[in-house]
Amino acid sequence: MDIRSEYLNFFASKGHQIIPSAPLVPDDDSLLFTNAGMVPFKSIFTGAVPRPIPPIRTSCQTCIRAGGKHNDLDNVGYTARHHTFFEMLGNFSFGEYFKEQAIAYAWEFITEILKLPKDKLYVTVHEKDDEAYEFWARHIAQERIYRFGDHDNFWAMGDTGPCGPCSEIFYDQGEEHFHSPEDYMGGDGDRFLEIWNLVFMQYERSKDGKLSPLPKPSIDTGMGLERVTAIKEGKFSNYDSSLF
Template structure:
């Protein structure tokens, strides 16, 4: 079942205009990456631009959460559902329809299109949202509707601006598979899995906290493709689904190893990270020493280090590009056009890092043997400065050992280096960039390296 296609066609049949996924780099100075399905519509929700015609839309938005406030990087590979790259299915109404229709659409899609069993479904609403509570009782027994407070069921774009209560649909994966004390509705366990969030934007919050009803309340929903796919396929981890297993199997083939879930975190890290790397490169982000390019480099190098743990000591990430394109190029056609370009960029970056990773790991392990509590900030800086290990990569390796790094010392050394560089700066370097030697390097490596 092509859930992505089914979702978009369902909402198209309800009069929604199907909008292509916006870029992963948003036109928004407050965000590093597009991290939610509503980001492309933010200016409409805030009223900065007029509402579109038609005022109801649907999309499958590519998202990245790795860096900045929304950062899932440390958990990726170690949990069942954290990803750096994911796809968010959503339907949006800009003052056209509200709770009655949004709830009806969600229930119809989940029960009639996805055909998830009704006796496995639960719903949450905000404790003060009597309207949503009453509407939901048309579809589901009152005993299966839970009321929660602001922490769980209230959404805001920021400290001020549009906001409102939300309603979530949960799927019970089965008591027989889960026995944690947190495996109850509202708990932090994995038995009850949130699959869809419907945000009812009905207030404007002012700086003093006053909540004023919006003249045209709106709808913003989001359903994670990875979660729903896993549920539909009867899997308890997103990584066991058809979205990831072909990539994991490719990694196993390259490493000449057998993948087992309990010991397979490195396989999962790689299968997640290659999707982020391919999409970012295909959309024009390049490896760099700062900003989005730095996050991209972090993601690739983290994957390479996990490849090293699997015994892969040569460039291999570029070999996974074909499989990503095979899996996703049908919907995101630009991946097919950029495939060879992306493979070349990845291989170059792999070669650079792998040239130093062995020596860097030797230094890391030497210091690790001496470390009782806090890993040396001086060594962490040397790993960064000499061997190209981002601080995040060192911290990630230490996390596996239950240790922390002296980040304050690292930052101090970094600031000293920046001050020295600034003091010795003699010009913009533009003249050097006109030289023949530089142009050869530029053609080979790209301007972001210089």
């Protein structure tokens, strides 16, 4: 299964324009490297440039997380899921659709295209995001929805710029394979593997830390290609997948 193509084609079928991966070194003084799929669209999210037509896009962005706010360098070698370089699948809405549709798209792709077993899936939402909780409850049992605070479920590209609460999707790789004290939902172990983060872009953070509402609430998602590939190939480490 070519997961990269399946993802892009799925969102193209939903009206998204497929965008090529942007350079790893962005034209952005606040970042050393492109660390997420939304980086090329920062000016669109903030309203600094007009939103494109169509206002929904999808991409497979190459990313580096070595230094800065999102730094995975210290995790490489300690987990089976972290890399300094990886590919992030994403779908983006610039004021066109928001939480309800983003959640519905994610559930459809994971369960109908990837065909991951529903009894292995869990999701998290921000502790104050009742709306996202209610939307997820249409698709998944409430006991599989967890509420966490800012540390786990509020995402920002950097110290400044677009940000907002988020919802993460996890895959349970099985307690029979993982036995560390961190192998629980919310822990740092590899048993519950985060595969997709849906960010509800609602704010822009200024240098003084102030949050201001964005002109149009938007969607920024990121799915780890390496992680999903390993799951589909029955591997418990990204490094054992065909991508490596």
